[in-house]
Amino acid sequence: MKKSYYQKLAGIGMFLIILFVFQNYRSREKEDFSDVHFIAENSVALKLAEFNPNELDKKQWQNLGFTEKQTSTILNYKKVVGGKFLSKEQFKKCFAVSEEKFSELEKYILLPQTNTEAKFNRFKSFEKKSIIVSKKFNPDFYSANDWMEMGFSERQAEAIIKYKNYLGGSFVSKEKFKECFIISEENFEKINPYLMLPEKTPANYNRYAKNLNSGKTKIQYHTFDPNTLNLDDWKSLGFSDKQAQTIVNYRDRNLKGSFKSMEDIQKCFVISVEKFEEMKPFIRLNPATIASNGTQKAETKQQEKTDFSKVDLNSITFKQLLEFGFDEKAAASMLGFRKKLGGFVNKEQILTTYNIDPELMKQLLSVAQLNTSNVPKYTLIDAPEEWLKNHPYFKYSADKIIFYRLSEKDEKKIWKLLKTKPEYEARMKLYLK
Structure with missing residues (x-):
C-alpha cells in the first residue's frame, strides 16, 4: 500500500513540474522586446563630405546618420581590426553598416578601396591634409577656395559653405561654427584662436530671421562735394572698404577725375538707389572742382593710347x-x-x-579679344604631373589621375573612376585635347 501511495505521489509531482515548465515557456513567448532596436538606415537626408573613418568620434558617427548602438558597434569593430580601418573593403564588413548605407558613404570615404592597395601605400592622396591658419579671419567672408587653401578638400569646403547658408548666411558664433560636422575637434582647436566671431550664440538667434542690420549706426550727413572725398571720407558715409575703393576708382578712372552730374553718381553700381536718395540732399557739385579736374582729364586722355x-x-x-x-x-x-x-x-x-x-x-x-591658340592643352594620359598638380582645375584630382593612368589608357574609363561632378569635369575638359 505504501509503495503504491509513493508512486502516485511521485506521478503527481512530475505532472506539476511539467506543467510549471510549460507555463514558463509560454510566458517567455510573450516577453516584451519593445526596447530592442534593429540596426537600420537613418532616413534623414544628410549633407555629406569627404571624411576619414579613423578620425570620427562618437558624435560625428551619429551626425552621419548612425544610431548610438550602431556607433558603438563601429567603434568596437575598429578596435577589433587593430584600431584603424585600412580600406573601404574592411569598413564595409562591419555588420552595423548596411549595403545601402555603405553605397551612400563610399565615394566620400578617404581610404583605399581594398586592403591590398592599402599595403602598397599607393593612395597617398587619401591622407588628410594639415589645416594651416596664419591670421585672424571672419569665416563668413571665406569662399570655398579660401577653405581649400586652408587645407580642406573641395567637398569639405563646399559642405562648410552649405552649412553657413543653412545658418542663414553667417556662422553667428564660435559655438555654431564648432557644430559644423566637417570641423573636427582637432581642427576647431587650431582654427579657434583666429576666428573673428563671438564666443556664444545670441539668446535671440533665429536662423530663419533675415539680417536687417537694424542695429546699424545712422549716418549723420553734412553737405559734401563728392569730387573732394577720399577713401576714408566715403567710408564715413557708411560704405565698406571695397565699396569706397570702387567709388574712388569709378570717379578717378572711369570719369577721369570728377563727377560731372548727379547722374554720374547715381550710375556707380555700388551706390544703391536707397543710398543715393539718402545722400542726395547733401551733395554739392562745385564747378571749381569739376574745372580743376578737367586739366587732369585732358592729361589722362593724352596718356591713354590703348585701343x-x-x-x-x-x-x-x-x-x-x-x-x-x-x-x-x-x-x-x-x-x-x-x-x-x-x-x-x-x-x-x-x-x-x-x-x-x-x-x-x-x-x-x-x-577686348580673346586668342586661345597659345593655351597649352593635353590629354589625361600625357598631361605632365607638375601641370596637373598646379593647374587650378586639376590639382584636387591630380594624384588620382596619375594613379589611374598607370594601368588604364582609356580616358573614358579614367573619368568614370574619378567620379567628379559634371560641372568640374566640364571645367577640366576646357584644357584637354
Whole structure:
C-alpha cells in the first residue's frame, strides 16, 4: 500500500513540474522586446563630405546618420581590426553598416578601396591634409577656395559653405561654427584662436530671421562735394572698404577725375538707389572742382593710347588693366589667375576671378579679344604631373589621375573612376585635347 501511495505521489509531482515548465515557456513567448532596436538606415537626408573613418568620434558617427548602438558597434569593430580601418573593403564588413548605407558613404570615404592597395601605400592622396591658419579671419567672408587653401578638400569646403547658408548666411558664433560636422575637434582647436566671431550664440538667434542690420549706426550727413572725398571720407558715409575703393576708382578712372552730374553718381553700381536718395540732399557739385579736374582729364586722355578693341585678354598687361579702370588688387588677381590656368579659354572664366569689379570686367570683355591658340592643352594620359598638380582645375584630382593612368589608357574609363561632378569635369575638359 505504501509503495503504491509513493508512486502516485511521485506521478503527481512530475505532472506539476511539467506543467510549471510549460507555463514558463509560454510566458517567455510573450516577453516584451519593445526596447530592442534593429540596426537600420537613418532616413534623414544628410549633407555629406569627404571624411576619414579613423578620425570620427562618437558624435560625428551619429551626425552621419548612425544610431548610438550602431556607433558603438563601429567603434568596437575598429578596435577589433587593430584600431584603424585600412580600406573601404574592411569598413564595409562591419555588420552595423548596411549595403545601402555603405553605397551612400563610399565615394566620400578617404581610404583605399581594398586592403591590398592599402599595403602598397599607393593612395597617398587619401591622407588628410594639415589645416594651416596664419591670421585672424571672419569665416563668413571665406569662399570655398579660401577653405581649400586652408587645407580642406573641395567637398569639405563646399559642405562648410552649405552649412553657413543653412545658418542663414553667417556662422553667428564660435559655438555654431564648432557644430559644423566637417570641423573636427582637432581642427576647431587650431582654427579657434583666429576666428573673428563671438564666443556664444545670441539668446535671440533665429536662423530663419533675415539680417536687417537694424542695429546699424545712422549716418549723420553734412553737405559734401563728392569730387573732394577720399577713401576714408566715403567710408564715413557708411560704405565698406571695397565699396569706397570702387567709388574712388569709378570717379578717378572711369570719369577721369570728377563727377560731372548727379547722374554720374547715381550710375556707380555700388551706390544703391536707397543710398543715393539718402545722400542726395547733401551733395554739392562745385564747378571749381569739376574745372580743376578737367586739366587732369585732358592729361589722362593724352596718356591713354590703348585701343582695347585690339587687346588680347591673354596678353593684356597690368598697366593696361589699371588704365581701363581696375585697381591694383583686381589687376593682380586677374593676371595671377591667368598665369595659373596657362591662359583663358573663354570669357566666362575671367568673370570668376576674385577681387574684380564684375560690371567693369563685363565692359572690358565686351570690347577686348580673346586668342586661345597659345593655351597649352593635353590629354589625361600625357598631361605632365607638375601641370596637373598646379593647374587650378586639376590639382584636387591630380594624384588620382596619375594613379589611374598607370594601368588604364582609356580616358573614358579614367573619368568614370574619378567620379567628379559634371560641372568640374566640364571645367577640366576646357584644357584637354
